Amino acid sequence: MTGTEQRSPRTPSTPKRDRVRRHILDFIDNASPGTSLASERELAMTLGVSRPTIRAAIDDLVQSGLLVRRHGRGTFTSPQKITQELSGSTGLAAPPAQGTWSSRVVDFTIAPAGWSRASRLNIDPDDEILRVTRVRLVDGEPIAIERLELPAALVPGLAPEDMETGNFYQLLRERYGINVTEAVQTLEPSVTNPEQADLLDVPAFFPIMHIQRTTQDDTGRTIEYAQSAYRGDRYRITTKLHFDHTSG
Structure with missing residues (x-):
C-alpha cells in the first residue's frame, strides 16, 4: 500500500458486535464454502441486537475475506481458496x-x-x-x-x-x-x-x-x-x- 492509499475507516468494536462476530465465525467454521448466511433481519432477531450492529459485524468479516456479498443474492461464506x-x-x-x-x-x-x-x-x-x-x-x-x-x-x-x-x-x-x-x-x-x-x-x-x-x-x-x-x-x-x- 502506498502512502497515498488509505483504508476505509472501521467502526470501533462493541460487546454486542463482538458477540455477533463470534456467532458468525462459529457458523463459518461449521459451514461449507459458499454457504448462505441468514439475513440481517433473522440474525438480529436471533441475537437480540439491532440490524446496524449485524451489518457492522458482517462488514468486518467481508473486509477480512471470510464472507462474500453477492448483489441481489445475499451474503455467503467465502468459496474455497x-x-x-x-x-x-x-x-x-x-x-x-x-x-x-x-x-x-x-x-x-x-x-x-x-x-x-x-x-x-x-x-x-x-x-x-x-x-x-x-x-x-x-x-x-x-x-x-x-x-x-x-x-x-x-x-x-x-x-x-x-x-x-x-x-x-x-x-x-x-x-x-x-x-x-x-x-x-x-x-x-x-x-x-x-x-x-x-x-x-x-x-x-x-x-x-x-x-x-x-x-x-x-x-x-x-x-x-x-x-x-x-x-x-x-x-x-x-x-x-x-x-x-x-x-x-
Missing part, C-alpha cells in the same frame, strides 16, 4: 480452479502503441497494439481482472468473443502459430481501487494480488504485457523451499 504452487515452470497465467471458467470482455481497443508501451513490447511507437480488458469468472463469479497489451500485427482478425472462453495461449498456438515459452512475472499484494472493486463485485480496498507479466515466444519476441488483479480471498500461493548448511 485456489492453491497455486509458485515455481519457475508455473504461474498465474491460467490458475487451476474447480468450476467453469469464462471471461467478460469490457474493453477491446486497437490504437498506436506510443513510446512507453512500444518500449515494453519492443515495437515502434507508431505500431498498433491491441488492448484487452476482461473479467475472469468461475461459475459466473468474478475472480480476476486481466488487462492485456499485444502487438496487433500478431493477431489479425482476433475478436472480443475469442477472449470469452478457452485458453488464450492455446488460441495463439493453434490460430497464429505463436508458441509462448517464457515470461517475467512479478506479484505484489494490493487493494482494489473503485473501478476494480466494481468489476470484481467486492468492496473498495478489498485485498487483491496484483500481477505484472511480460511474455515471450519461442523466437524471443515479446508478445504480451499483462496486468492482472486476482481476488485475495480466492487465492493462496505456496512455495517449496530448499535449505542447506548456509541457510539461516
Whole structure:
C-alpha cells in the first residue's frame, strides 16, 4: 500500500458486535464454502441486537475475506481458496480452479502503441497494439481482472468473443502459430481501487494480488504485457523451499 492509499475507516468494536462476530465465525467454521448466511433481519432477531450492529459485524468479516456479498443474492461464506504452487515452470497465467471458467470482455481497443508501451513490447511507437480488458469468472463469479497489451500485427482478425472462453495461449498456438515459452512475472499484494472493486463485485480496498507479466515466444519476441488483479480471498500461493548448511 502506498502512502497515498488509505483504508476505509472501521467502526470501533462493541460487546454486542463482538458477540455477533463470534456467532458468525462459529457458523463459518461449521459451514461449507459458499454457504448462505441468514439475513440481517433473522440474525438480529436471533441475537437480540439491532440490524446496524449485524451489518457492522458482517462488514468486518467481508473486509477480512471470510464472507462474500453477492448483489441481489445475499451474503455467503467465502468459496474455497485456489492453491497455486509458485515455481519457475508455473504461474498465474491460467490458475487451476474447480468450476467453469469464462471471461467478460469490457474493453477491446486497437490504437498506436506510443513510446512507453512500444518500449515494453519492443515495437515502434507508431505500431498498433491491441488492448484487452476482461473479467475472469468461475461459475459466473468474478475472480480476476486481466488487462492485456499485444502487438496487433500478431493477431489479425482476433475478436472480443475469442477472449470469452478457452485458453488464450492455446488460441495463439493453434490460430497464429505463436508458441509462448517464457515470461517475467512479478506479484505484489494490493487493494482494489473503485473501478476494480466494481468489476470484481467486492468492496473498495478489498485485498487483491496484483500481477505484472511480460511474455515471450519461442523466437524471443515479446508478445504480451499483462496486468492482472486476482481476488485475495480466492487465492493462496505456496512455495517449496530448499535449505542447506548456509541457510539461516
